[in-house]
Amino acid sequence: MKCAWIYGADQLMIDYHDKEWGRPLHDERGLFELLCLEGLQAGLSWKIVLNKRKFLREAFDNFEVEKISQYTLDDVEKLLTDPRIIRNRRKIEAIINNAKIVNALHERNESLDSFFWGIINNQPIINNFKNPEEIPTKTKLSEQISKTLKKMGFKFVGPTIVYSFMEASGMVNDHLVGCYGRN
DSSP: OOGGGGOOOOOHHHHHHTTTEEEEEOOHHHHHHHHHHHHHHHOOOOHHHHHHHHHHHTGGGGGGGGHHOOOHHHHHHHHHHOOOSSOOOOHHHHHHHHHHHHHHHTTTTTTTTHHHHTTTOOEEEOOOSSSSGSSSSHHHHHHHHHHHHHTTTTOOOOOOHHHHHHHHTTTTEOOTTGGGGGO
């Protein structure tokens, strides 16, 4: 058995489900990339984002925070002309904005890993949903995290985006009961 959203999916989505989604992620660059990708997904499907991930990595310097935090208006304009990526000015500017905030965290010897995982005491929240209809799109915790991120200056971090990030990064395990991905 596997999660309902994977039935009929292409191999890229299946591999993502099997190897990444819901697996605890503590890599700083990986967490930043995932936060960016979740923001890019807003209003789109994850399949679109996943299909463009390789090109997004190329266009955004492999989501290296320090590099992106130095992007200028010229870089934004260049990204807006790249047909391989999601070309939404607000989302691109949010990635740059968020990189600057994360870079400032790093300069204070803080990290996304300690921020996010510290909220849940470094222990994934394991849900026991049996049906996809039970899985929420946001929770009180994702609403609280969203508010905190927005106060810090982050953009494109609404509660639904944050909950999706929590699921994808393994902070929350929403693999359905019986899904082989739960292990």
